[in-house]
Amino acid sequence: MLFFPVSRLSQPRFAHKSLKAGLLAMSLALTGAPLVLAPAPVQAQQVSAFMQSVAEAASSSKVLSEFYRANGYKPVFTDNSARAKARRQALLRAVNAAPAKGLAPYDTSLLVANLRAIKSDRDLGRAEVAMAQLFLDYARDIQTGQLVPSRIDSGLVRQVPYRDGLAVLTNFTKSNPQAYLRKLEPSSPEYARLLKEKANLEQVLGKGGWGQTVPGSKYEPGDSGNGVVILRNRLMAMGYLPRSAATTYDAKMQKAVQQFQMDHGLTADGVAGKATLDEVNVGPEKRLASILVALERERWINMPLGERHVWVNLTDFSAKIIDDGRVTFETRSVIGQNVGDRRSPEFSDEMEHLVINPTWNVPRSIAVKEYLPMMQKNPNAAGHLRLVDSRGRTVNRANVDFSQYTSRSFPFNLKQPPSNRNALGLVKFMFPNKYNIYLHDTPSKSLFGREVRAFSHGCIRLQQPFDFAYALLAKQTSDPEGFFQAKLKSGVESVVPLEKHVPVHLIYRTAVSKPKGGMEYRRDIYGRDAKIWAALQNKGVQLRSVGG
Template sequence: MLRLNRRSSARTVFRLLGTAGLLALLSAPVSAQVTAFKQAIAEAASKSDAVAKFYRENNYQPIWTGEGEEHRARRAALVQALSTADVHGLPVDRYRLDRLMDTMRNAETTRDLGMVEVALSRAFVTYARDIQTGVLRPSTIDDGMVRKVERRDGDAYLRELETSVPGAYMRTLAPTSPQYRALLKEKLRLEHLLAEGGWGPTVPVRKLEPGDSGNAVVSLRNRLIDMGYMTRSASKSYDKSLQNAVQAFQSSHGLEADGVAGKGTITEINKSVGDRLKSVIVALERERWLTRDRSGRHILVNQTDFSAKIIDDGHVTFQTRSVIGKNTSDRRTPEFSDVMEHMVINPSWYVPRSIITKEYLPKLRANPGAVGHLEITDSRGRRVSRNHNFAQYSARSFPFAMRQPPGKKNALGLVKFMFPNKYNIYLHDTPQKHLFAREVRAYSHGCVRLAQPFEFAYALLAKQSETPKDFFHRVLDSGRETKVELEEHVPVHIIYRTAVISPKGQAEYRRDIYGRDAKIWSALSNAGVALSAVRG
C-alpha cells in the first residue's frame, strides 16, 4: 500500500492515485474536508439544474472522485467516450476533454476536487444528451423541422450511471438502430476515401449517352470505377457496361434510371466524398432525433426519396411513390412523427383557410361563379349562394368555408389516411396521377400524395380484415364518406434523409430539395463538428 506523510502535497497524491482517496489523505480534519467538498459541489453544480438536483438528492456524495474501483472505472469510461465522440459525428471540443484532464491533474485542494467532480458530471450529461438525442434542436434550424425530440433530464443519466457498469452504460447511449450502425460504417468508409484523395477528377457537365466516345466518357468511366459502380476498363466508348454502371448509380441516388448521363446525373456523380460525408453526419444527427422504439409496424415517409413505406419488424412490406410539398415557404412538408388512427374512404376536401384566402378568394372576387367544383358554406354548414357579393371580403374578413364533395375528381382522391396533427398534414390519394412519373415530386400544398393509395389501404386493413381489398371496395362503391378506424394505430414518421443505407447495406444518397440538410450541417459545423480523413 502506498504510504504518505503529512507533508506530501495534494497534487502528488492526485497524480499517483487520480482522485481516488484524495479526500481521506488531505491533512485537514476529515469533517472540514467533507464540508469543503460538499460546498464546492453545491457551488459548481448550481450552474446546471439537472446536476444540482442529482447532488442534492445524493447528499453531495462523489461518483467520480471518491475511493474505489467503481470511481476509477467511471472516469476511464468517460474519458474513452469523450475522446472518441467524433466517431459519432459529435463535436469533440464541446466536451473540453483537455481542460478536464488539466483540471484533474492540477487539483490541489478539497475544493478543487469538488470542482472536478461537478466538471466530470457536466461533461458526461452533455455528452449523454448529445449522443442519445442529438446536438441540435430541430426547430431552431428550420421552421419546417417541427419534430419533437424527447430529451431526458440530466440527473436521470447520472442516476443510471451510478448503478451501472460504466463502459457498458456509455455504449448504450448511442442509438442502436440498424440504420445508425450502418451510417457509422459508411462514415468510416468515406473518411478513409477522403484520406486517399476521393474519387478522382470530376466529369465535364454535359449530356453523355450510349454511343458517345472521347475524353468526357473516359472521365465518367474512371469516376464510376473509383466509386465502385464498375470494374476497370480502358474503353473510351459509352458501351453497355458503362450504361449499366450509370443506371446503378442513378438507382442508388433517386434519379431516373435511364442509363443516360444527363446534367443532373453528372452533377450528382461529381459530388465529392466530403459532400457525401456531410450528408452521413447529418443523417446520424437526424437518427438521434427519432424515437428509439421503431419495432413492430410503422410508416416511414422520406421526403427526399419521394417515397412512403410500411415497415413491419424492420422489414419493408409495402412501398409506393409519393408527392410532397412544393419548395416554397408556405408549402414545404414539415418533419414530425405522429400516430395514424383512421382512414376516410370517399373523403370530402375541406379546403384549408390558407388556400381559400390565397388562391380561391381572388377568383371569387373577380367572378362569383369561379371554382364551381367547391361548395361555399357558412359557419353553420349551410351552402352560400354564388350570387353573394364576395368582392366585399378581404383575406382576413372572409367568413366562409369551402368544401369539395367526394368523387373521383376530389383533390384528395378517393381515400385519405389520418394522423390528426396541428399541421393539417396527412397521406392521401390524388387525381393528378401524372406527377408520379416525374423524378422530382414536390408539388403539393404540404400533404403527402400516394401513387398506390388503394394498395396502401389494403396493407393497413390486412391487420383487421381477412379480405381487406373486398372490404375497402364495398365501402368505396357506396360513394358515401366513411371513416374507418384502424384497430391498431400505426406510428408515422415523416423524415428527411439525404443519406440512407439500404436493407442490403448499400449507401444511397438523395438531393437536399428543401436545403434543410445544408442548414443542419452549418449548425453542426458551428458547434464544432468537422470532417476528418482517416488513414486505415
C-alpha cells in the first residue's frame, strides 16, 4: 500500500512536471496503470480541508490522533518533499518484500482504488492517514510479529515486547527511512540465519524437493538394495552426503546418518531406524513451515536477552547458559508431560536466587488431584509428605478423616522435607512467576537417558544441577563449588540470592540454526507450532518456491 505525492501546501497541487511524473511512477508501481489525476488545481486557501480530513481520519486511532495533533496535522507521507518521497519509497519496498521476511502479503487493492479516485484535499488527508496506518501495521508485524501468542495456545504466556506506536512513527519521520525500517527487524544472528535458510528451502522447493521418500523401516551398515540407494540420494540432496555412487550402506553413509540424527535430536547410532526415516522423509515444505514459525517466534522475543541468560528450549530438552552470545554451559533437561496443564509454558523472567536443600511445597493442583485420592484410600499413602495446616503445624494423619474432603475443601498443605529423595532433588533455581515454574534437580536420574524427555508436572528438571549452580555462582564467588557444597552438607534449607539476576527464557523452537551453517530440527512435541502455522496461514502467510 502506498500513496502518491502531493504539492507543498503553498502551491497548486499538480503544478510541477516532476510531481506528475512521481504520481505516474507511483501508480504504476502499485497497479501497473497510471492514476487519473484531478484536472483542477487546489488553491492554498483549502489547506484547512486537508487538516480537517487528517484529524477526522486519525480520530479512530489514539496513536495517529496524538501524532498528527503534535505535528500540527502536517503531511509526512503525501507532500512533494524529498523526505516524504523517501518515506513512501522505503515503505513501498518494505511492504512489497514482506513475504520474503515470512510475513503475509499486504492487500493494497482497495487503497489503490481509493487513490485513483482522489480529487480533493479531503481525499488527500485520508490518504495521508492511511499511509501512516500502513506504516504502523507493518512496523508492528515485522518487529514483534503478526500473531498474539496467548490467542494461539494456553501455554504461550510470553509477554511480547510491543513498542510504543507513537514513538516508532515519530522516530521514523526523524530518521533515514530505509535504514529505520531495516532496524525494526530482529537483529539477532538467529533471525538472519533463519531468513537465509528460508531462501534456501524456497529454492529446494523450486527444484522439486529432495527426491523420492525412503521406503522400508530400517537400514544399517552393510545393507544394500534399492532402499539404500534412495536413502543415499536423499541424504545427498539434503547436504549430508557428498556425491556418491555407492550402493551399500557404507561408513560414509553411516557418518551422514549420524550427523542427520544429531541435527534432529535423535540417538546418533548411525542406524536408519523408523524414527530416523520418519525425519528423513519429512519434506522441505514442512521444514519451511517450521522456519516461518521460528521467524514469528523470533519476533515475539525481539528484545535484549541479557549478556548472560539461561536459554531453555523445550523441544530440545536442554538448558543452556549463554554468555555474550556463546554457550558456556549446557545440560539435558526433562520438561512437562504432554498432558493437560502439565505442558511447560513459554515465557521470560529473571532468576533471583537458588535454594539448596529445598523443601518441596506440593502445588495445590498436585496435592488434590493426585495425593488426596491416594490418602482417601490409604491414610498412610505418600508417607514421605508432611501434612501441614494453615498455621504451619504438622498434622498427625491418624487424626484426619480424608474421606470428608473434596479437592475444594481440603484444608492442608503437603510438604516434603529436604533429602536425597526430595522431588526437587538437592537444589532449585527460582525465577518467581505466577505459573509456579522453576528449574530443579531430581532423584529420577534415569529419565535423562531417554530421547524424548517429557515427564514432569511442568517444571524443568536438570541433569547436571550442581554444575549449573557452580556456573551461576562463579560470577559472585571465587570458589563456587566449595561454597555450594558447604551449604549442601549442612542439610539445612539455604536461600542463596544471585547478586545479579539472570534472565531466563523458556522457548519452544522446532527449527534452530547452527552458527557455522546448517539447521537443527526438533519434533513439535506439544503441537504448538502446528497451531502457530495454521494461524499464520489464516493471516495469509504462504510457502513460496523460487526457480524451478
